[in-house]
Every structure is written in C-alpha cells, then in structure tokens.
Amino acid sequence: MSDRDHKKGEIVAGALAPHPPHLVYAQNPPQNEPRSEGGWEVLRWGYERLRRNWSKLDYDVIVVHSPHWKTRCGTHFLGVEHFASKSVDPIFPHLFRYTYDLKVDVELSELICAEAEAEGLETQMMRNPDFRVDYGTITACHLSHPEWNKPIVCISSNQAYFDFSNEVGEARMLALGRATARAIENSGKRAVLLASCSLSHRHFTKEPETPEDMKHEHVYHNGQYLWDMKILNLIKEGKCQEVLDIMPDFIEQAMAETKDGSLTWLMGALGVPDYPGEVHGYGSVIGTGNAVVEWNPAWKSALNNGGVQ
Numbered sequence: 319m320s321d322r323d324h325k326k327g328e329i330v331a332g333a334l335a336p337h338p339p340h341l342v343y344a345q346n347p348p349q350n351e352p353r354s355e356g357g358w359e360v361l362r363w364g365y366e367r368l369r370r371n372w373s374k375l376d377y378d379v380i381v382v383h384s385p386h387w388k389t390r391c392g393t394h395f396l397g398v399e400h401f402a403s404k405s406v407d408p409i410f411p412h413l414f415r416y417t418y419d420l421k422v423d424v425e426l427s428e429l430i431c432a433e434a435e436a437e438g439l440e441t442q443m444m445r446n447p448d449f450r451v452d453y454g455t456i457t458a459c460h461l462s463h464p465e466w467n468k469p470i471v472c473i474s475s476n477q478a479y480f481d482f483s484n485e486v487g488e489a490r491m492l493a494l495g496r497a498t499a500r501a502i503e504n505s506g507k508r509a510v511l512l513a514s515c516s517l518s519h520r521h522f523t524k525e526p527e528t529p530e531d532m533k534h535e536h537v538y539h540n541g542q543y544l545w546d547m548k549i550l551n552l553i554k555e556g557k558c559q560e561v562l563d564i565m566p567d568f569i570e571q572a573m574a575e576t577k578d579g580s581l582t583w584l585m586g587a588l589g590v591p592d593y594p595g596e597v598h599g600y601g602s603v604i605g606t607g608n609a610v611v612e613w614n615p616a617w618k619s620a621l622n623n624g625g626v627q
C-alpha cells in the first residue's frame with residue numbers, strides 16, 4: 319500500500335498533447351536514432367511551457383489515452399508493470415525509431431478498468447509482456463515528461479465512433495472519462511492526464527526531401543484551420559460543453575483525430591471544464607492542426623475565489 323492510500327486521489331492537471339513523431343525527431347533526444355536540424359519550434363515551445371508548469375506539480379502517475387493503440391472491441395489497459403523495446407513509427411520510420419523503457423501503474427489501470435466496466439463499457443486488461451507500446455503513447459509522454467521517472471497508465475482507443483457513430487463514441491468516451499476520474503479519486507493517487515491527439519487531421523501526401531525544412535510546413539486547408547480556431551477559442555473561454563456539442567461536426571468537417579476519443583475522454587475526466595484552458599502553442603505538422611493545451615482544476619477554484627491564474 320502506498321502512503322497516499324488513505325487520501326482521496328485527484329487529477330491535478332490534464333493536457334491535449336499531440337503526438338506527431340516529428341516533434342520528438344526535431345528535439346534529438348538520445349532515445350531516438352534519427353538526427354534532425356530542428357523544426358516545428360512553436361509547438362515544441364508550447365510543450366516546454368507545459369513541462370515548466372508540470373514541474374511545479376506533485377503527481378504520482380501519468381494517464382494517457384492514445385489514438386494509436388487501436389483495439390477492435392472495447393477499451394484495453396496496459397496490465398504489465400514494465401515494457402522496454404523500440405518503437406518505430408509505421409509511416410515515418412525515418413523520423414522515429416525510439417528506444418523506450420517505461421513502468422506501468424498496473425494497480426491504477428485495473429481500478430480504471432473496473433470503473434469502466436461499472437459504466438457498462440467493454441474492457442480488457444492487456445497482459446502480454448511482449449506487447450509493443452504504441453508511438454502515440456510514447457511521443458505524448460516523452461514530450462510532456464521526458465524524464466520517464468513516473469509510471470504511466472495507457473488506455474486504448476476503440477472503434478465505437480467508426481462502427482456506430484460519432485455520437486455513440488462520444489457517449490462512451492465521456493463514460494470512460496467519468497470512470498477514470500472515479501478510479502483516480504479512489505486510488506488516493508495524484509495524476510496528470512494526456513489526450514494524445516491532434517485536431518484537424520488532413521495531411522500532406524508528399525514529404526519534402528528534408529522533413530524539417532520549415533518552408534514547406536503550412537496549414538493545409540483554411541476551413542480546417544478555422545475549425546481548429548473555433549475549438550481552441552471555446553476552450554480558451556472555458557466553454558468545453560460547447561466543444562462537446564459540436565464535436566461530431568468537427569470530426570466530420572475537419573477529419574479530426576478527436577474521432578479516436580482522446581479529447582472527449584479527457585474532458586469527461588476533468589468534469590467538462592467550465593474554466594479556461596491554456597493554449598500553450600498551435601502549429602501544423604505535415605498540414606495537420608496541433609495544439610498543446612493545459613487544464614488545471616486549481617485554476618477553477620482560483621477563478622471562483624476571484625483570484626488570477
């Protein structure tokens with residue numbers, strides 16, 4: 319039993335944490351084989367601000383929902399304490415060949431799994447020790463907390479949006495978010511949450527000779543950009559319920575990666591924030607729209623008390 323077991327757990331912060339492997343490639347961390355000359359700095363500076371804020375927080379575990387661990391039926395959770403291997407991006411193997419070594423908080427994974435079941439969701443613990451952790455999890459975790467000294471909980475994305483409808487997917491992700499929040503509270507642990515996800519997601523079909531040559535990077539489509547700004551402006555105004563109200567349209571109109579449910583799960587876990595989220599950075603990566611956004615429940619109390627963030 320941990321020394322926190324007697325306390326009520328809490329979500330201390332959450333973030334929309336996009337996972338283009340380009341952002342890791344551009345940083346040249348020792349774990350990644352390919353070398354770069356940089357690139358996508360505005361987004362990476364956004365992550366820098368997020369890391370600075372989170373370095374002041376006390377937390378035990380990182381809980382991440384990833385669009386790139388796709389499970390055919392139901393929501394799965396990593397259920398093995400340690401994974402070490404190499405992650406190679408299937409589309410960008412020349413940018414991302416990352417050696418990882420991570421620990422999983424299996425106890426919290428099981429608690430969330432049980433609460434998700436109580437919400438009527440199909441669930442499964444993943445117990446294969448040779449399982450290769452997906453790059454959406456690894457990139458979001460690396461960019462948010464490159465020290466890798468905290469255990470993670472990793473949650474898969476299922477096919478509810480694709481098999482049924484965006485509305486069905488949304489309802490299930492909100493339920494999964496509620497389950498996540500309840501489990502964290504009961505665990506006595508302090509957690510940060512990552513929705514590993516881009517916004518608009520129409521991307522280039524041809525890559526420049528030098529991937530980090532920024533003269534080629536730009537918004538792909540103004541309509542998609544306007545959708546991204548609509549979502550981000552609502553978040554900045556603390557209107558996440560409105561974001562959820564238009565999410566099915568956003569998914570269709572902007573081919574948004576939110577169709578895998580990560581952002582809705584996060585909003586559900588945070589109780590659908592009615593206080594402003596902080597947009598640390600926005601930028602395109604191969605034309606897709608990406609934003610680093612942070613929510614901290616303490617900001618809500620500060621606002622209610624007439625304080626400032």
Ligand SMILES: [Fe+2]
Pocket residue numbers: 337385386454516575
């Ligand atoms: Fe992705």
